[in-house]
Amino acid sequence: MTILVLAEHHDTQLDEATAKAVSAAGRMGGEIHVLVAGSGCRAAAEAAAGLAGVALVLLADAPSLSNRLAEPVAALVVGLASGYDAILAPSTTSGRNILPRVAALLDVMQISDVIAVDGPDLFQRPIYAGNVIQTVRSTDAKKVLTVRASSFPAASIAAAAAPIETVAIPEDPGRSTFVRSELSRSERPELAGARIVVSGGRALASAENFETVLAPLADTLGAAIGASRAAVDAGYVSNDLQVGQTGKIIAPDLYIACGISGAIQHLAGMKDSRVIVAINKDPDAPIFQVADYGLVADLFEAVPELHTAVAAEARA
Structure with a gap:
């Protein structure tokens, strides 16, 4: 069995989700190849070559792939598909955008958001907002999967790097064009990969309270800030901070939920966190x-007190 993993990267930097997808692929057995598609992405390919379990890295470096639009990348993957029994990608925004097109072009079923691999054709995935785990056996000749990165450990660094091979770039289908990107920049860790997350809900009541109440605690802990859908819908924070079924699905070492009631949609995005602390009146x-530690209290009193205690501990 030969497996192709579509890398998640930022051209000069490989995303940790790729290492976790490689780990998932390793549980299927067989030889693992990683496809790095982008523009000026040699550094990401070299990082992928250093992952344990990777036998070969395919480098597709061209201006037409600079923004990893779904159509040209899908055409690239389909052009390589004949040599593979399975195609995997992390269940990121990019992976969820590209792999459904790949599955459609190959006329096979996609299995989305895999959280466990029980064999080369047997997979587990959550349904009903994570309240039910579905076991799926695929009979397709080629398996197309997106895997939930938070459910797998990252592949370790190999003793020796795998070879890197350049692949031909197919003609761009030209069905879409990149216009612009608007990125929010922050000194805080990225939500998807943060070890600690401090999240707020609608009870914070304003964007200002996110900055004056939650931000000091998050910054002292070196944490990312997250939010419930209700807080995002109310306009307190941008939607890239939403945790939940329709936002980001994360599993940090520590998740602190402040003023979040715990709707099913939100729990689906954070219940796999190692330690969950809930503060709610x-x-x-x-x-x-689902909390490991719960505090029944007014968050406007409890969070500043927690911040004071954490800051004092940090100074000690």
Whole structure:
């Protein structure tokens, strides 16, 4: 069995989600190849070549792939598909955009958001907002999967780097063009990869409270800031900070939920966190059912007190 993993990267830097997808591919057995598609992405290819379990890195470096639009990347993957039994990508925005097109062009079923690999054709994935785990056996000749990166450990660094091979770039289908990107920049860790996340809900009541109440605690802990869908819909924070089924699905070492009731949609995005701390003045809030530590208190009193204690500990 030969498996192709579509790398998640930022041209000069390989995303950790790729290492986790390689780990998932390793559980299927067989030889693993990694495809790095982009423009000026040699550095990312070299990083992928250093992952344990990778036998070969395919480098597709061309201006037409500079923004990794779905159509040209899908055409590239389909052109390589004949040599592979399975095609995987992390379940990121990019992976979820590209692989459905690949599956459609290959006329096979896609299995989305895989959280466990039980064999070369047997996979587990969550349904009903994570309340049910579905086991799927694929009979397609080629398996097309997106894998939830938070469910797999990152592949380790190999003793010797795998070879890097340049591949031909197919003609751009020309069905879409890149216009612009608007990126929010922050000194805080990126939400998807942060070890600690401090999240707020609608109870914070304003964007200003996110900055004056949550931000000091997050900055002292070196944490990312997240939010519930209700807080995003209310306009308190941008939607790139949303945690949940329709936002980012994360599994940090520590998740602190402040004023979040714990709707199913939100729990689906964070319940795999290693340690969950919930602060809510409603003792019946559903968030307490998944929390390892719960504090029934007013967040406007509890969070500043927690920040003071953390800051004092850091100075000690």
